[in-house]
Amino acid sequence: MTSKTLNALATRTPRELRQLIRRGDYTGHTSGLGQRHLQANIVILQRSWADEFLRFCVLNPRSCPLLDVTEPGSPYFEKLGSDVDVRSDVPRYRIHRRGQPYQEVTDIGEYWEADFVAFAIGCSFSFEQALLDAGIRMRHIDMGRNVAMYRTSIDTIPAGRLAGKMVVSMRPMKAVDAVRAIEITSRFPMTHGAPVHIGDPTLIGINDLQAPDFGDPVPIAEDEIPLFWACGVTPQSVIAEASPELCITHAPGHMLVSDKLYGEL
Amino acid sequence: MTSKTLNALATRTPRELRQLIRRGDYTGHTSGLGQRHLQANIVILQRSWADEFLRFCVLNPRSCPLLDVTEPGSPYFEKLGSDVDVRSDVPRYRIHRRGQPYQEVTDIGEYWEADFVAFAIGCSFSFEQALLDAGIRMRHIDMGRNVAMYRTSIDTIPAGRLAGKMVVSMRPMKAVDAVRAIEITSRFPMTHGAPVHIGDPTLIGINDLQAPDFGDPVPIAEDEIPLFWACGVTPQSVIAEASPELCITHAPGHMLVSDKLYGEL
Structure with a gap:
């Protein structure tokens, strides 16, 4: 990725950027991209862990400020913008099995399960x-x-x-x-x-x-x-220690870019 | 002053408290009095120094947050409440001559001059x-x-x-x-x-x-x-160093109690 290309990327709206990412045309980090819109850490868990994790976020808002959570099985973050699909709109994902990183991919459509719940967590x-x-x-x-x-x-x-x-x-x-x-x-x-x-x-x-x-x-x-x-x-870190069968996150630095500004949520 | 009397004082409104003080019936410190209304440090200067001091406050708002300033010659703080008379409503004053404390009094009516300007400065x-x-x-x-x-x-x-x-x-x-x-x-x-x-x-x-x-x-x-x-x-401290002929302040801890709450100014 040349700096010229990154400069061109920096002018894209969050929606345009997500579309590039969805098509697989951009798989890099998102630092400085998205025109100052909120970016999110992503955690995806099976239903059997999701309720506990939701409670964990609510109890620990400093560590886990929850920007949005999907309906079980739905891949759409309704609060973060129109047509935000967590299966394809993150540039790079990390799949963890029993708490250990297992694989990095750029699309999780083929891994998606009907009882997945996705969490979007505020990012520094x-x-x-x-x-x-x-x-x-x-x-x-x-x-x-x-x-x-x-x-x-x-x-x-x-x-x-x-x-x-x-x-x-x-x-x-x-x-x-x-x-x-x-x-x-x-x-x-x-x-x-x-x-x-x-x-x-x-x-x-x-x-x-x-x-x-x-x-x-x-x-x-x-x-x-x-x-x-x-x-x-x-x-x-907490999820890794609890070691659920399956967990999918963003890869470090490769965030979901939302349509929202700070003040909106 | 017994603690019973202080407790009775604590229930007085700022206006009631100022009237006690004006009559000379209370000359003590004002810590904890005035039902949580803003209290003010008082500085009174002759006109020949007042314009410079006003500029000093504006330039140094952290040290000198200016709550109100009187019209030259007027003893009334219009912004701090109705009928707030700086000549009588401070429990104890300190008169400074050439930068040195000279005398403490509980009323400055007899010292008031036609070109005095009074400043009310926020207090911790x-x-x-x-x-x-x-x-x-x-x-x-x-x-x-x-x-x-x-x-x-x-x-x-x-x-x-x-x-x-x-x-x-x-x-x-x-x-x-x-x-x-x-x-x-x-x-x-x-x-x-x-x-x-x-x-x-x-x-x-x-x-x-x-x-x-x-x-x-x-x-x-x-x-x-x-x-x-x-x-x-x-x-x-700055006025003491500049050493004007005359300056009147509150005595330490003996503040002017205003009718305003934090949020109002």
């Missing part, structure tokens, strides 16, 4: 755009890295077989930006809301900021404070 | 009430102490002869409360708004948190972050 790409729009820079973006993510000692609230620790993403900032980032992200509960922790990482069970459990490490300056937001990797 | 009593209402405790209140205040290395924006460093108040909190306190106070720009700094005090020129320049020190626990808000002592 959207709140990062709100921070950038306010002039707040983020080191991982400046360095072209993935955000640093960590398992913590913070318990999620269990729902049936689903339980486990919260995963957080970390962004270091100077105090003035940290205060503004808290103000800004608190306005967007659908993209994880305000930080769950600021300051000393050991208080939430993180012993080495330079050794993230997911993503890439970034340096932190003397005059910066680390801010920790609940992360959409939490549900994936 | 009101945002502390908003934090308490959200279940956030503050150590200085729990310990019955005055809040700790510090001169910083943060420059205010000068206006004419008025210039100097920002004074801040500090409240230590656990991270979860710190995030919520930032969210809550950012909604109330008229009572100093969000913190101007969080974390390492040396970054704003404070070398020893246990040695505040004003108020009382409070202990800080290992798992707490200090939050620093711009403080209404800043204008007093």
